[in-house]
Amino acid sequence: MSYVPPLRDIEFALNHVADLESVSKLDGLEHADPETVSGLLDEAGRFFSEVIAPLNRIGDIQGSRLEDGRVVTPDGFKEAYATFVESGWAGAHLPEEWGGGGLPYLVGIVIQELFKSANMAFSLCPMLTQGGIEALIDVGTPEQQTTYLEKLVTGKWTGTMNLTEPGAGSDVGALRTKAVPQKDGTYRIFGQKIFITWGDQDFTDNVIHLVLARTPDAPAGTRGISMFIVPRNMVDADGNPGEENDLRVVSLEHKLGIHASPTCAMSFGDGGDGAVGYLLGEEGAGMSNMFIMMNAARIGVGLEGLAIGEGAYQMALSHAIEREQGRLPGQLATDSVAIVEHPDVRRMLLTMRSYNEAMRRLLYIVAQGVDEERRSADEESRRTAGARVALLTPIVKAWCTDMGVELASIGIQVHGGMGYVEETGAAQYFRDSRIAPIYEGTNGIQAIDLVMRKIPMGNGAVVQGLFDDIATTIKTLEGHDDLNAARLNLEDGLDVLRIGTEHLLAVMEEDPNQALAGATPYLGLAGHVVGGWLMARSALAAKELIATNGDDEWLASKVTTGRFYCEQLMPTAFGLLDGVRGSNDLLFDITPELLGS
């Protein structure tokens, strides 16, 4: 079976949990009214399910490979990429000024979701390109923008983020790649980079690397890092790619999953003269530029949790409907039923579906926030939206990707022994999913970001704003008898989350290690409760539509998943509070030596 874009839930979440209508009233987004978007998503759904999804398995089997120093992608990828560019999906939500479609970021997220569900490894190429685009838009010179933006936005070229080095993974301050200034204002880059996603490909005639490097005499640590534009092929006066720059792909990693995505070790300046690079933004501002790229990428990676969860769910459901085995209590020994009829299997499927819905709603409200942050008419709205996006981004990245691994694992389990056989495809989701908690800042780093930087924003006012919104939803649930249990659980969830938040805010200044030690359980708790809030809103929205338009079994199913999530899934996270408040001392009671004995 192949991926079917879940367009009905997508549109429901866009219009009735997030608010596409209000987004389309923002300055410059007037053409993105719900009806137009709906037609466009039909088309996108067809494209990604028909053109991109069929390449998912072949990409896994063949992988990208290195031949004579250049990346060769799996069969069919090059042709599919060309169609992707031609049909305009590459820049759908990017500025029209640079050849994009000018759609809301919210719609861009949906298109990315479709791409990632269809073929996660493939989707990383445009995702990384987008990071470079955002940096160029924000801090590029007009000349740099003219040279690169239109090519990148339309997908004619692709981009990379060159950050990690052998000795420096999450620790950017430790990196050692050198950038030597030249008299003509350019720089020469020397150094090694690893884990460069889509560091090369055979789709386009250029690849634009954004490279973090250290200028001579730059201060130690992150303040000494600058960002450079380093094209694979030098760009001539007419904007065309010419001779090769002094950089090369040294090797590709042999990875657990996302085999189609070439993860490159890169070498700059091996030729002796150094790779020609152009300073992007200010000297020493490499880190802040990188965060421009990373914030978008973090939401994009969070999306992978949902995308894999959805793909895994569809595959598992399809198997559970087809596969006959066992019987129900009371049936004859000779009877058999489809396994979807077994309560335990049904629990797995409903768990997958409900978490997927919760993730989708979370991603869409955050994406809406990005549009508001960029385009709301008044500054206060932009600021409020931006703060909410900043607060929720680490939750999106880490909670969704942790759930993605979990759901892919359940997806295998639904298949039984067949799930462990690679031909089935369930195992690929499991393997692919496992990178997402690691890259773009490990989930541990996300949790620390949430606790140490995000919940203290505005002296706790930003997180309080979220709690107020949850409390409002709890209030709205009153009087809905069928949602009573959900409401009580959401009340408990909010209580637990408040207690955890207050604990962390209280200890972090005096004893930051206590807060750091509680960060990961706190993030899991926050993700589950925020998910509960949105699933309750989803159930309420469905009931409202039914009240207006009459019975509809699909809408009724949103009430069921909302209830199931709040009644049975969300509470599984409440026990994380013990870890949030648990003593850091206990963690350090045992020395590293003793841990090994």
Added chain:
Amino acid sequence: MSYVPPLRDIEFALNHVADLESVSKLDGLEHADPETVSGLLDEAGRFFSEVIAPLNRIGDIQGSRLEDGRVVTPDGFKEAYATFVESGWAGAHLPEEWGGGGLPYLVGIVIQELFKSANMAFSLCPMLTQGGIEALIDVGTPEQQTTYLEKLVTGKWTGTMNLTEPGAGSDVGALRTKAVPQKDGTYRIFGQKIFITWGDQDFTDNVIHLVLARTPDAPAGTRGISMFIVPRNMVDADGNPGEENDLRVVSLEHKLGIHASPTCAMSFGDGGDGAVGYLLGEEGAGMSNMFIMMNAARIGVGLEGLAIGEGAYQMALSHAIEREQGRLPGQLATDSVAIVEHPDVRRMLLTMRSYNEAMRRLLYIVAQGVDEERRSADEESRRTAGARVALLTPIVKAWCTDMGVELASIGIQVHGGMGYVEETGAAQYFRDSRIAPIYEGTNGIQAIDLVMRKIPMGNGAVVQGLFDDIATTIKTLEGHDDLNAARLNLEDGLDVLRIGTEHLLAVMEEDPNQALAGATPYLGLAGHVVGGWLMARSALAAKELIATNGDDEWLASKVTTGRFYCEQLMPTAFGLLDGVRGSNDLLFDITPELLGS
């Protein structure tokens, strides 16, 4: 880094949580006193870490392959297997009468743990053989025992369990392989089997298949199933293997993990005459024979959760100690520390270590129960021990294997990007671990077994006996100030588990679907709480030893892991109660068709 047998924790758990001393007082086990066992485990530890562990990665890379219809194992396996047999580890805990070492099952479990941590895929071959041995001991004729047992016990031959068919996975009653009786009392077997673990190898000159098949006119369902001994090579009058039987390996599965273990599709009777088979036990008793094999195998598979968890932990710890990155609050930008010093990393490591200890203690008390069930002097003790083993077996199988996947996943996370690169080895643990929740009865089936068959045993008296033991430990914790928080949590845990149990016992007769729907969350809850009980006992035992013999930082670390487990890990399961009591109706509110829209 390579696997180092955690002998100190193993012996502590053997002697101070389980009770090896009392096991060695059972009839026939007098030679297995703690000192002798300690010496023997030193030796076993050396063997598995030095001879078997180095083949883990090569086994993963090369995998077993099929050549001219015969399985060829990865480089080094054949030689290592020969050493394994020569050194007597194959039958260490099997009856001396058949060439075994006559050690307690409890010690056999430790040896299996070492094997599985060193090389899970390899360990499956002796594990499956052992299942066949148990069936032959229990229901084989004297002649069958003479022909096969010594060869299997010493490892000169290996055995398989031929159960699954293309149309029948967990549903044994649906299988269709035929056994046609012959005038000489033998049978001819015709049919296809799939997922046959180590269905062939190049280690030994014979493989003994135990095959489930249906005799003509047998009743439908499981009562029509019989078990047959089907040797790969016919055994001549002198007991030597001769001409080939009419069976063959058709193909090997391409799996997510355990690549060294050949998972065979087998065909019996392709040659036309049928494979010669000998009825094992009574006609129609195939299922009960299979459960003899399976019960041992279920404990062995549960062990894989621990074994993978331990291997993954050691690898992650080693990386965390070596890898320098980032700095602690207050350090300079130019400083860097080993990542083991970061609270979030330390949390991951202590989580892995504590769960591993909990699983090890659970496995060992169950293994002790198996020895008592077999050898206690009075029938009442045998019966009580047997009932406790029966109750805990599904928890061992399912909880430990779910935790194994979880810990292997954390192991990758500790490594960051390196964890996703196959060369590191962390990814292999993750891939290998994922089969264990599936085979030997999926974890969903274990949960149903626990709820529908095990907790009702003796009208609830068996599970009540467990609760009484937990309550006794809670009582013992009183007066230990440092274990106060652990005690309070264990009290909560017991309450939650009681509530869940009572709910299930109350609903199961009237509405079995309600109980079936709560089975999986109940098993997770039970596993966590039983783990807490044993980790509390472990902490108490360590404190007692310190009180007697003076301070010891290693023993003090058992108090820390006991506290960490009870204070911060166990409570994460309490929220599963909502799933246990959650309405089954909610699961079935959405039709399969709607689930797909």
